[in-house]
Amino acid sequence: MALILQNVALCNNTYKMTVSMPTSSDLGVSGQFYMIKVSPEHSCDPLLSRPISIFDTDESNHTVTFLYMVVGRGTELMSRMKQGDELTLTGPLGHGYPHFDTDVTLIGGGVGAAPLYLFAKEHKALYPQRKILMHIGFRNENEVLLTDDFAALCNGVKLNVGGYVTDDVDFESSSLFYTCGTMPMMAAAAKHASAHKKTLYVSLDTHMACGVGACLVCTCKTQDGTKKRACKDGPVFEASQVYDAEKGCFYE
Ligand SMILES: Cc1cc2nc3c(=O)[nH]c(=O)nc-3n(C[C@H](O)[C@H](O)[C@H](O)COP(=O)(O)OP(=O)(O)OC[C@H]3O[C@@H](n4cnc5c(N)ncnc54)[C@H](O)[C@@H]3O)c2cc1C
Ligand code: FES
Structure with a gap:
């Protein structure tokens, strides 16, 4: 309670x-x-x-x-x-986002950017000398939020309203990327990260029933053919594990 x-x-x-x-x-x-x-x-x-x-x-x-x-x-x-x-x-x-001692770029879609706020706070505390760049996208002006919160933690915040947030990201700017948002937005980020041979962490947004690994509602396929439960094994995965770069979509 x-x-x-x-x-x-x-x-x-x-x-x-x-x-x-x-x-x-x-x-x-x-x-x-x-x-x-x-x-x-x-x-x-x-x-x-x-x-x-x-x-x-x-x-x-x-x-x-x-x-x-x-x-x-x-x-x-x-x-x-x-x-x-x-x-x-x-x-x-579930398993959260891992931290590494390096500069990072974060890509958030709307309210889906929520967990990246705590990530930025943790990363700044762990590695204060490292740069954090935040890209955040919203469908329209009425939905814009969190920009001041991210500005207080990050070295730069780029806002995209009404377009594709991934279009603004320079995938050569960092070696490590983190994203959270809708599945299509994360698939676009995974596509770019794969093309630039960069590491990206995604947080899968699947339907969940139990949340603790028992019901298999959240099962997703992975690169090696094994099935994972987003709630227990994720929801955070390295994109190359769950995104099929050849087909341009998450493994189904
Ligand atoms: C690990 C995880 C973390 C999440 N964190 C947040 C968060 O921080 N803030 C937040 O606003 N939402 C978050 N979500 C999504 C949130 O769980 C759903 O929006 C919520 O369960 C919808 O419940 P509902 O009863 O209001 O809608 P429902 O009546 O159950 O569904 C309404 C519509 O939303 C769709 N929907 C329901 N659940 C999902 C889902 N998981 N992904 C995509 N579409 C869905 C349904 O298909 C339906 O079209 C998260 C989801 C996951 C898996
Ligand atoms: S939600 Fe039940 S196994 Fe993941």
Whole structure:
């Protein structure tokens, strides 16, 4: 159980929720996620919890913050939760983004950029001498958010509104790239990274039911033909493991 400290609309159907976690719990790292029970107390409708990435953590206050967009019934129910309500969640789950001692370029699509914020915070703390470049794209002006948050952490932030965020990225500028957003956006990033022989980490956005490796709803194929569970083995994977550069799509 977690206590909701804040659940506020930021813009155009996007909300920020901060919850207070039990003091003994591990809060998690960038790229990990929580399964959030969105049905009201004593109700099982909807039955399944929803996966939401960690946007930020605060070790001193023992809080976790999520950024989410209302797209259906579950996230709509989440948006109606109030400060002081109790929330049932499971996590942190999955494997997050790995850090290496090098300059990095981050590519985020809309609210999908959320886990890259915590990644940038972690990377800056681990390797303060390294450069972090952020590319962030939104469909329209009404959806723009996070640019100031990223500007406070990164050496440069490039905003794209209405176009393809990957078109702005110089894939020769770094050796290491990280992305999170819609699957088509991440596929475009994987295509460019592959063409430039650069390493890219993606966070697969699959449907999930259990979030803990038991139901196989989130199964994806990989380069060597083996199947992986996005919730347990991911959701973060090196793109070359899950993206078929010859066919130009994620392995199906
Ligand atoms: C590891 C992981 C982390 C995520 N982190 C975030 C986050 O930080 N913030 C955020 O806003 N969203 C995040 N998502 C997506 C979020 O889980 C879905 O938007 C949410 O489950 C939708 O629930 P719903 O009941 O509101 O919509 P539903 O009524 O279940 O679905 C509404 C529409 O969205 C589609 N949809 C549902 N789930 C997904 C999905 N995972 N990928 C693509 N389309 C989907 C459905 O097909 C349908 O068209 C994450 C997903 C994963 C797998
Ligand atoms: S969501 Fe059940 S195995 Fe991944």
